[in-house]
Amino acid sequence: MAPLHVPPGPSGYPLIGNLIPFLRNPLALFTQCARDYGDVVRLRFPGMEVYSLHHPDLTAYVLRGEPRYFIKDQLTRRLSNLLGQGLVTSEGDFWRQQRRLAQPAFQPSHLHHYGTVMTAYTDRMLHDWQDGQRRDLHQDMMHLTLEIAAKTFFDSDIATDANDIRTALEAVMTYDMGLSNWLFPDRWVPTPAAFRFRRAVRTLDQIIYRIIHQHRLSTHPSADLLSRLLAARNDDDSQMTDQQLRDEVMTLLLAGHETTALTLSYCCYLLAQHPKAEQALAAEWAQVLDGRTPTAADVPRLPYTTWVVRESMRLYPPAWGIGREAIQDCVIDGYHVPKGTQLYLNQWVVHRDPRWFDEPKAFKPERWENDSVKRLPHGVYFPFGDGPRICIGNHFAMMEAVLVLATVGQRYRMTLVSDRPLALVPSVTLRPKHGVQVVVHKRPWKEHERIGTEAA
Numbered sequence: 001m002a003p004l005h006v007p008p009g010p011s012g013y014p015l016i017g018n019l020i021p022f023l024r025n026p027l028a029l030f031t032q033c034a035r036d037y038g039d040v041v042r043l044r045f046p047g048m049e050v051y052s053l054h055h056p057d058l059t060a061y062v063l064r065g066e067p068r069y070f071i072k073d074q075l076t077r078r079l080s081n082l083l084g085q086g087l088v089t090s091e092g093d094f095w096r097q098q099r100r101l102a103q104p105a106f107q108p109s110h111l112h113h114y115g116t117v118m119t120a121y122t123d124r125m126l127h128d129w130q131d132g133q134r135r136d137l138h139q140d141m142m143h144l145t146l147e148i149a150a151k152t153f154f155d156s157d158i159a160t161d162a163n164d165i166r167t168a169l170e171a172v173m174t175y176d177m178g179l180s181n182w183l184f185p186d187r188w189v190p191t192p193a194a195f196r197f198r199r200a201v202r203t204l205d206q207i208i209y210r211i212i213h214q215h216r217l218s219t220h221p222s223a224d225l226l227s228r229l230l231a232a233r234n235d236d237d238s239q240m241t242d243q244q245l246r247d248e249v250m251t252l253l254l255a256g257h258e259t260t261a262l263t264l265s266y267c268c269y270l271l272a273q274h275p276k277a278e279q280a281l282a283a284e285w286a287q288v289l290d291g292r293t294p295t296a297a298d299v300p301r302l303p304y305t306t307w308v309v310r311e312s313m314r315l316y317p318p319a320w321g322i323g324r325e326a327i328q329d330c331v332i333d334g335y336h337v338p339k340g341t342q343l344y345l346n347q348w349v350v351h352r353d354p355r356w357f358d359e360p361k362a363f364k365p366e367r368w369e370n371d372s373v374k375r376l377p378h379g380v381y382f383p384f385g386d387g388p389r390i391c392i393g394n395h396f397a398m399m400e401a402v403l404v405l406a407t408v409g410q411r412y413r414m415t416l417v418s419d420r421p422l423a424l425v426p427s428v429t430l431r432p433k434h435g436v437q438v439v440v441h442k443r444p445w446k447e448h449e450r451i452g453t454e455a456a
């Protein structure tokens, strides 16, 4: 049968197409489109045609089956103004070479060492917490994962760089991942946000180049990720240039801290609403850890904690959709996809589809029992993407989420300040609009007091 020409979709307005409902509430728009029009839905935005895909086979086809037909989508490519030719934004042979160089540094066996940093920094954060205190947990997690990133990525002393990095990253993320990027993709349109963006990039560049320079001069090789990237060699013995290192470090900072912070924030939000799951977790920690700080070696012995993290990423995927652009005409699900079409692989929709998950909106960590994640067909559950461009930091992130959750959760449980549902801001990442406001309650376990004293 000849391919049908255009998939169904909402009609929209002349010129702006479906922009207004998208800007108003993209999650609601995609959910409604999947319900009303099916697995391939056409949406129109100024200057671009988007096909949103809602079936695992189609996701798997784009990410794994024929990745050579597709490159990153326009919005992701715009990030190259910040990330240069880092792993997220590069393509083709250059990407393949960089991925080969970087991959060994992310092997699970190399990551164990970072577990100690993760729990030590969590301990340090907990020093400021007090029983009965109200906190914005999302802010706490953003600070924590950035500190962990700075230490594990380039051994940066938090006191000196973290504040500057934090302020600059906030400015670039607000700009790059927000509305401005849609409306003013050209950085040289002189808006105040564009000015803040450029200043922030300069600050980050200064810090990162200084750190690269210090690492090159250092005679004591350290175990951080930058040192591993510095030592990595191509087949012809060449190494990454300073510019390549800068792009990869910037990419890791951006890709690797907010996503994990979001995962932890949503885990805590869900646990505060599900006391049974929270009790099951506490029981696991009591049995396996008995009050001591967890280590990377404990992670496989904390299955329930891992299920909670997986289930939280199913319901609230931090990267809630993945974009690609077709670089040649192709056919998807019987529809002709012209070259240049933007494809949107929609975690938010697929992860909540009753065809693949029973009671899809319910928080049920037990659904991940017996390693069921490995038996799911490709494209059903893809918080880290899939195929050759799957998240290089997935083991790092899982380890960090489990260790931080177990370290915090052994000492504090949380209640939500409000029982209103979370307002979500779906930019490049899925953010809680007003943070995650909780009251923290110290657990009355002797062992935890002991840990607190040791870390002090």
Ligand code: HEM
Binding pocket: 072, 087, 088, 099, 251, 252, 255, 256, 257, 259, 260, 263, 317, 318, 319, 322, 323, 382, 383, 384, 385, 386, 388, 389, 390, 391, 392, 393, 394, 396, 397, 398
């Ligand atoms: C829960 C936390 C995380 C989530 C949900 C997440 C999600 C993702 C997703 C969905 C992709 C694929 C994007 C695509 O195919 O277009 C990706 C790629 C990537 N992620 Fe993560 N990520 C997380 C943590 C991390 C961490 C901790 C790091 C670094 C230490 C990292 C570094 C990267 C890099 C470099 C890429 C690009 C890989 C490539 O194209 O070769 N991510 N991530």
